[in-house]
Each structure stands twice: as structure tokens, then as C-alpha cells.
Amino acid sequence: MTTRAVAQRAQQPLGTVSYHFRGKRELLIQAALHTVEDLFPVSELAAVDTLTELISRIKVLLGDRVSGDSVLSAVLMETMREAARDPDLRQRMASLLSDYRRLLTDLMRREQHRSAMSADVDPAALAILLAAAGDGLLLHALLDSELDTASAFEALLTLLRK
């Protein structure tokens, strides 16, 4: 697909699209980041108040949206592949992940404060673990649509509640 085709589809002058995205590569990167971020918008994560709510939303996400969506799967994999060779994209993915982790850390801290979660685990370390487990389950569910990701989340909740 050419930048010209994108401009036509968006009903914008070619110059506007080229100028705004500084070329096709930047346009593709923006589209990829948008897809990743759109999967679980940062603003939605910020509105989640409890661990139970978080897990139930991720469950819905993995069950309804992701399973069987081969286009989404292809875009996610392609973006990861690009990130492996593009330091700029990698840095922007890392920065997005860091935003997620900051919000998860705040959520853990709140849960510990209201004694809904064990207090002897570092919230920042848990946030790293939780973000990784979420993405890993997404990855494995994309490879194996039969995978029982719900049971893994149940196990996680049981562990966190002790």
C-alpha cells in the first residue's frame, strides 16, 4: 500500500499525510502502536480499580477479541518482529509497557492498602510479573486457541489473594 492510497482512503491531500507522518515507515509504526495500545487502552487501565476487575477484563479480552482474530494476531507479531530490528519502535513499545506497569503498580499498591492482597510482595515487581503474564498468555493463546487461559488467571488471583 502506498502513502498515496492511504491519503485517498482518508480523503486527505497526499502532502498532509506525508507531512503528518513524516513518511510511510512512520505511518506504519503509528498504525502498529495504535493497534497494540487499542487492545487495552491505557485510559481504560487507569480506570480499573480492583484486581478482580482487571483480571475479568483481561479474560474477556483474551477470550472474545483475540481468539480467532488472525488480522490482529498478524499485526501484533509483525510489530514485534519490526521492534526487534527497529530501535525507535522498540523504545516506543518499551515506553508503552512502562506506562502499563506504572498503572499496575498503583493498582497493586491500592489493593495492598485495602488488604485485598498480600502485603509482603513488592508492587513494582508484581506489576512486571503481571504485565509479562498477560502478554505471555496472549502470545500462547494466539499459538493455541484451545489454551485454558482462564484457569491461569484464576490461579494467579488465588496466589495474589493469599
Add this chain to the structure above:
Amino acid sequence: MTTRAVAQRAQQPLGTVSYHFRGKRELLIQAALHTVEDLFPVSELAAVDTLTELISRIKVLLGDRVSGDSVLSAVLMETMREAARDPDLRQRMASLLSDYRRLLTDLMRREQHRSAMSADVDPAALAILLAAAGDGLLLHALLDSELDTASAFEALLTLLRK
């Protein structure tokens, strides 16, 4: 790279290489699967006896082997990307993951039996969670070499030991 070049490098007749791998695509798939499996060989996982040993080996793996190895990172990402569009590769990755999970389930069960781990969590569900957390941490470490994956494993051990 051509099949001919591979045959030359391996000092094998072209026919042997073509016949053995049934073409270039199968050769690339075998190479990719080999790289993935080589990261943490199934036979090595089978020899791991305790959770502590498992976590310490994954830590070494993430710290020494993976960080900064851009070739490994590129092969892993490329393999995932290919898996998104190749049902055969996807099925073989899923089957490899299922081998890992079976061994992890056995390990959890042994740990529960010797009371080294809490007994009220389903070992199979924990195996799904653990495999996903490991791959997710690998993925996030490839995107962000500064990520404190060790602290995430400490948090996981603390949770499992309760």
C-alpha cells in the same frame, strides 16, 4: 540464502539437503524450532527438580543469553511472525509449548507433594501461568534491556511459597 548455499556450508550434496528438509521452507521452520527449543531444551527442563532451581535457570537464561543477543531476538520474533500465518508452524510451536507445560505441571505437583508449594492451586493452571510469565518476561526483556526481570521472579517465588 539458497538451499544450495546451505548444502555447501553443511558440506552435503544439494539433493540430500532438499530431500531431508523437503524444501527451503521446511528447512527454515526446522531451524526456527531448533532455536526456540535450544533456548531451554525440553530434556534440561525434565531434569529440573525444584521450583527454586527452575527460577534460577530461567533467570540466568534471561540475564546472560537473551539480553543483547539481537540475532536470537530477531529469530524469535521472525518465528512468531511466521507462526501467525503458517498453521503448520503454529501447531508445532503449540505442541512444543504443551511439552513444556506438561513438565511444569509435573514439577508443581512434586513441589506440592513435598509441601514446598501451596497445595490449593491447580498445578496444570500454574503451569500455563508459569510458561506464559516466562515467555512474557523474555518478550519484555527483548523490548527493554533495563527491565528488572529478576524482581518479577522473586515476586513469583514468594507467591508460590505461601
